[in-house]
Amino acid sequence: MSRVIVAAIASLIITIALALAVLERPTPTLSLPNLASTAITPGEAGVLHPITAVLLEFRSIDTLLEIAVLLVAVVVALALREAQPDGADRMGLDNPLLHAVVKLLLPLMLLVAAYLLWAGSTRPGGAFQAGAVLAGCGVLLRLAGTSLHGLERPRWLQGGRVLGLLVFVSVGIPPMLAGRAFLDYPADLAGGLILLIEAALTLSIALALLSLFRLAPPQSDSPAFPDRRKRRRA
Amino acid sequence: MGWLDLLLGLTLVTTAGLALASRDLFRAVVMFIVFGLLMALVWVRLQAPDIALAEAAIGAGLTGVLLLDTLGYLKRRFEPTGTNERRPTPTTEGRGDAR
């Protein structure tokens, strides 16, 4: 119980400190929104939706690294599976209702994803949201026990997961070769390139999220502790 | 800021508290999903529809599914295989609940 009290005191202190910080905050002199809105003009930026512009133009390196973070998570999951092999994946609820729902819902979700992707450049939406919806599709399919044999091939999967980052980086390189900064796309091509990147990102994000879902040890596999199982030889 | 905001905010804090304090881990996870959905609403109130969408899809949806899936995995009872010294205590929710 004393732990709880200590923890409460500690978090209280932090809360108070944060509160003080909020109360006493100075007024900033800079205003990024203004800067952004002046920057987002059809001639300058490839996209008009400010958030997408921030994500894929002004602070594109953040996004690029973020995709890398996602990818790293997947790689770790893959590595762990390799180090600790799983049995067959027999997950799935054999529920006809679910199958029906999936059949109905799936096209709709795909459509939503496509819309979100497309809308990204001007309106709310974008690669992340689309990717998440797409990943949702995958989760549903998995819950329903449907296996997409085409996508089960590791090589393809891997390619899909990597694609986003690869496209992102590759698009960034030509400007550099032309003597400009990394990711400094030419203004006239910016719109198209960003769409390309977004599309690739959508696919990759979806696959990555799905993989993270699937690469955890499957429910059907019996636990392997203690850790004395023979490793699979390379 | 209106009543709606106040209500939303309080609910948010309450669900967060429930998610952290529930004895039942399942309930905690469910509360967390609710919390995520409420967060999406908050983002709408904060004029951030993009985040709202993402929060709904990713924060609440995917994270929730992942958590629930893991929960199911952790709920499984295991027969100890072979001779291990450290036998796990099979409980319904694992250990370490709100001490």
Add this chain to the structure above:
Amino acid sequence: MNTAIDAFGLVLAPALPLIMLLAACVPGFRGRIACWLPYAAVPALLLALGGQTDAVARLDWLLFGTVLALDELNRVFLAFTALLWLGAGWHARGHLAGDARADGFRLLWFATMSGNFGLILAQDVASFYAAFALMTFAVYGLVIHRRSAEAIRAGRVYLVMAILGEGLILSGLLLAAAGSGAPLMALVSDLPGAIAVSPRRDLIIACLFAGFGVKAGLPLLHLWLPLAHPVAPVPASAVLSGAMIKAGLLGWMTTLPLGLVSLPGWSLLVMLTGFVAAFGAALIGVNQRTPKTVLAYSSVSQMGLITVGVGAALQAPEAWPVLSAAIALYALHHGLAKGALFLGVGIAGQAGGRLSGPGARGLWLALALPGVSLAGPMVSGMAAKTSLKAAFEAGMQLPAWWAHLPMLMGLAAIGTTTLIARHLWLLRDMKPGAAASRSEWLGWGFTLAASSLGLILLPWLPVPTPWPEALRALPDLLWPVVAGTLLGVLAHRYLRAWPIPAGDALVPISAALRQLRIAMCLTLRALRRQLRPLGRRLSAWTEGLRADGEQASPLEHTARREAGLIFAVLLALMLLALTMG
């Protein structure tokens, strides 16, 4: 002889023994060297006989710049020393035949000889001390040559005392040299002057007097003498007693500020010491059981007399020129006579039946002759004693009691005579050994001759008293001999020898030392016992520190488990610190 030859001789005299020593290390030369053993002393002898008194050899590259020179004083010493070494060398050549350890003996013989000549000739402090040390250490091997238990004991006592002496000498020399003009390359001849004016004069004199006194056999510093002489081989004891104890005397004569200042206190002390030695040694000596021990005590006694002379010079600086000559003469006289006596012991021991057979009388006479000389009535003895007496009398402002000095000397001569009588008596009782070889006879004979005719052989000797006057003093010299002989005969008849062990005072001293050591050991052990619990606790503590296991401490547990909590606490602290600041 011209200077070049003199210089060569000066170097060769100490160097030849060393060269022969090195040659003896080469197996091929060993036999020949053994044959030439006596002749190592020849250059020194030639130098002493034929060299010019102001010959100098400078070897700047050696040590701090070595200077060898011949002057009036050391010429006398060199002369009798060389004679003695030659004679003893002949004796040794024969004596060593068939000795298993002869090789080692020869090496040490050469080393000792070199040191002895070197210290006589050396004029600079460093080489003087070097030669002195060489002689001191090398002779140890000669003393323990027999390796018997007594020999080892005698060697140990000798070594301890000799090293103490070396230490005293070194301190004295250092202190004295520091006051001289060139302390780093001081000449021996600078020292007396420096000492005379030094603020530490008494300390220096004490150091040097005691330091050289070890060699010269001062009372209480003499302990090694009666132990070492009997156990050493005969030729070794001959040079030991005849030549080497004179090194101490030479040391006094060259370093002490004799003839420069008058030091009545020191004079009294030194003379008293001398008399104590002269009489005490005689008293102890007559109670000894072996002839060589008796002779050793006799040496102590004689050196006591010489010490009296030195003491006199401390009182009367102006008498020093006369005294020094007299002392040198006495040293020569005693050195040769004592050498002959010691070699005689060897002859007597090995003469076998001849002591009682035909010609025994002549032999006895020959054996007794140096003794008689020692007591006074012979040529050299007479010269020495009379000149000493004359020197005493030559002092100008004497203390009144100096008038009794001749009488005291006469009493001492009684003691000497008694000792000689005792010596001869004991010789008679010696178990006869194997026959002496010709070389041994030669050595003895040579030394005997030198001792008897010494004064005639060395015409340049400074004899202060002209002959006729010396002859007039003959009665003075004779009565103690008669009295002593009488006393000896009576004593032999009616008195039993007291069981005084050789090395007299050594026995109680070493017993006391042993007790002291035991007490110290006990104390230390008790101390250690007291400290042991402490040490055990300490080591237990360090054992506790040593840990190879990975028992994580509570702090480490907390750090692993409660990262979040610690995080929060630190955050709070940090906030506090930031706002405080």
Add this chain to the structure above:
Amino acid sequence: MSGGEALSWLLVVPLLAAIATLLAPGRWRGWGSLAALPLLWLAFTPVLAAFLHQGTLTTPLGGWSPPLGIALIGDGLALGLVGLTLGVFSLCALFAAADPDPEDHSHLWPLAWFLIAALNGIWLSGDVFNLYVGLELLGLAAVGLVALKGSAEALAAAMRYLLAALLGSLAYLIGVALLYAAAGSLALADLAQLDGGDTTVRVALALMAVGLMLKTALFPLHGWLPAAHGGALPAVSALLSALVVKASFIILLRLWLALDADPLAVVAAQAIGLLGAGAVFWGGWMAWRQARLKYLVAYSTVAQIGYLFLFFPLITGTGTDAARLAWDGTLLMLFAHALAKAGMFLAAGNLVRAVGSAQIADLAGVGRFRPLSLLSFGIAGVSIMGLPPSGGFTAKWLLLQSALASGQWPWLIVLMGGGLLSAVYVFKVLRHAFVEGPTRDTFRSPPTAAELAALTLALSSLVLGVAAHGLLALMRPDALSAVLEGAG
């Protein structure tokens, strides 16, 4: 190229390499990575040349300059660290590629490349949120590398590490939020304009500092480190100890200098210094008590991190001289420790491989059979102990001088005591290795390349001791003096 643009290659090449290794089959990844290393160096060379020619390099990524966009800033410190990263990584890669590990750890390669990308990003970035992303990338890649073995121990270590990293990042993120609210910008250059006395800024700084301290494993927040660094593969441990923990430290250092122009933070700086002192002693003590070789080395990292944090008391509120010395000393310590610790971990890996046991007590006799590995360990130990002639010593010397110049003599005790304590544990290993007891004859020999990699790292930590002058002159920022003027 004008140089500035070339900075981006330092990010791009590792990312591309990561992608390539992900796509390549497992058995090609190691050698493929080695083939990619020259490219990385090739990217670095023009950058360095340009820097030497024209000073600090800047490139606005995407063509957008701060505060709207993010710029990569190649100042001396950043480039020095990039060089360090490249050097250490090259040798660790060589070690890992040469490692005839029976178990397949091919995922090490993409993770390692991501790690390098994250590190380079952190060194070069001038934007606090970008740093956050970089930290996350770094943290997850590092966690992945720790978990690579898949054993229970590795998983627990990884989990612990992950939780610590996440908590630390969150604290940092909250700090970012506060700073953005206060400054309206995320660029470090703009943040420097803030008034350091502001409550918001102080709370932000405190949060970020503690978060970064957690990530740097400063005592007593080090709980995650020993298991993570001690249990991982040797090459991974080397990378983690040498570089990863330094990333958060460098961010803290930059933040401290940017935000804390006012001398009132002295108390906080002293507090951090105290924690550093605690780390030095506690880490050293625990290292001594370890029975397993790599855990000993890991605890040694805990101890050495403590030295780095002496920077704060030595630079805050002290004179210009002391501050400059502290700057030089800390950076040199960082470099020396990176090289030495990497060498030490690799050497430890070789030794463990040679005797087939993780226990120090089993090292008996290894000195005779694997002298080179032991020598590498020893040489690295020299730097760790801070004995001359090594980088560790020169660094310690500078810190000593700084402590004396600022009159803060208690830190002398820390520097001295820490050195002695480290000698105790380093020589504990050597002592066991020199024992010629019951000799065993079964020593497996690590590949020569692995031994040479360890030796090279160790030797370079030694050489650093005599070649520090140029490096330090290169890394000393012009801005530092300005900051210090203000502080002093």
Add this chain to the structure above:
Amino acid sequence: MSGWSPVNAWLPLIVVGTSLVAAAGIFLLKEHRHGLRTVFNLSAAVIKLGLVIWMALGVLDEVAFETRYVLVDGVSFILRADPLGIMFTGLSSLLWLFTTIYAIGYLEDAPNRSRFFGFFSLCVASTVGIALAGNLFTFFLFYELLTLSTYPLVVHRGTEKAMRAGKVYLAYTLGGGAVLLLGVAGLHALVGEIEFAAGAGLRDLDTALNPVLTLIFVLLVIGLGVKAALLPLHGWLPTAMVAPAPVSALLHAVAVVKAGAFGIVRVVYDVFGIEFTWQLGLLQPLAWLACATILYGSIRALWQTDLKRRLAYSTISQVSYIVLGTALFGPVGTVGGLVHLLHQGLMKITLFFCAGNYAETLGVHRIDELDGTGRRMPATSVAFTLGAFGMIGVPPLAGFVTKWYLGIGALDTGMAWVIAVLVASSLLNAAYFLPILHRIWFRPQRAPWPDEHFRDCRDTHPWLLLPTLATATFSLAAGLLAGMPFSPLYWAEVVVLREYLP
């Protein structure tokens, strides 16, 4: 002479480097390449000796040899050949040659020779570095390197005993190093870079700083005193005796103890300046400390039954002569101290070689096993005798020269009590050496030798015997020919005349 000045600038570094290169080469050689290693070792030693002799001649002609390199701001790495440095360098390189020859013979068929010779060369490199160091920082650099390179030599045998000795050794030397570092750093903070030159600007400091300077001096002396085995800090030395004989020879005669003593000389003369030290009132306590050590070491030596341990305690005692000479405020005492730096090296290395010979040839380690060794090993025994008498200070051997100069120097300073210490020490030396000599020469062999080798050699293996005889000859010559040019005494006088007398 200016034509070859670039060479002059590099020469000190090259001299240090020869052994470093040798060390590196030897480390890289495979264990079984004995021949090549021998070639490496000997050629490096000979080259180094040659270079040092060249440099020594140059120094006599007042040619400046200096390597200078900025390490970090305000700290330089300076190697410079001044007469004092050259003196120590010459000793080290000369004895390195002999010890290398000796070690090759000693370690025949022993394991870990690569390691041994590698660290051995490293050890010499550090010693030469210490000798040539031009400032306190560089000195410290090599001083610590010496600690490191000697540790593997001390624990070379790898036995439990050796390990314990190594531990003790490290505890002392690293602790001392830390204290020294504190002192050096403190001084550096006060006056900046401290190049070795009399006074070094300390005199001009505010007198209010005198307590601080005193503290720093104490720290420096403690740090250096550990290696020099001054009284309370000597504990490591006898324990370190478990090392192989060449190591103990090098440790005791040249490298370690001398490094400490040399450092004290440097601190007193070149950092503080003798006059300033005198003004601070630090010379007297230093002299007391040295005297206490001299007596203590000798007394402890008396109780030792192991030959090498007795020699070790003798070293403790003898090294303090150097310190004592330094602490005597006057040129003569300084000469005495400096000359003992060389003399003690020559004599002690001879003694240790002999001890090694006895151990290696006959398996004799304890003193009571020495009976009769003189007959079996006459040449070794003669060398031992020379060394022992030299230690006692019997003229005309080297030790006497030292004692004489020290004594005169002490009297010049008015410290007459030092004479008593010197004499007492001589007596004690005699007390623990003469019984050994007695056993060697005058006692018959008692029992079969514990572990006899080289039965077909008259004395012992030539590789072992030659260096022994060579050093014995040198120590004899050093005393006997003290008045000659290029003798140790001559060098010491040159040092004092050039550097410490105005």
Add this chain to the structure above:
Amino acid sequence: MSTDLFFAWIGVALCGLGLFGFIVHHHLMRRLLAFNIMGSGSFLLLVGLAQDGRGPDPVPQALVLTGIVIAVASTALALVVLRRWYRVSGESSLPEDV
């Protein structure tokens, strides 16, 4: 008080709450929940404070989007590791001592 500022306050509360949960719980799932709640709080703080009185600001919003993806990636990774850990050890919290 503007909506933005209000939610910033909510963010502060969530941060405190999350930290409390993170400290108190040992069960790894709960700690992850706490972490996510704390993360949400920090996002609210970021956007709320930035937008207070100045209207919508795309920059923090974009940052939050990035943050969310990172959070989900971290959470997912943590869950993977957790499941693997659970599988080999049978524990759902970390051992007190490795």
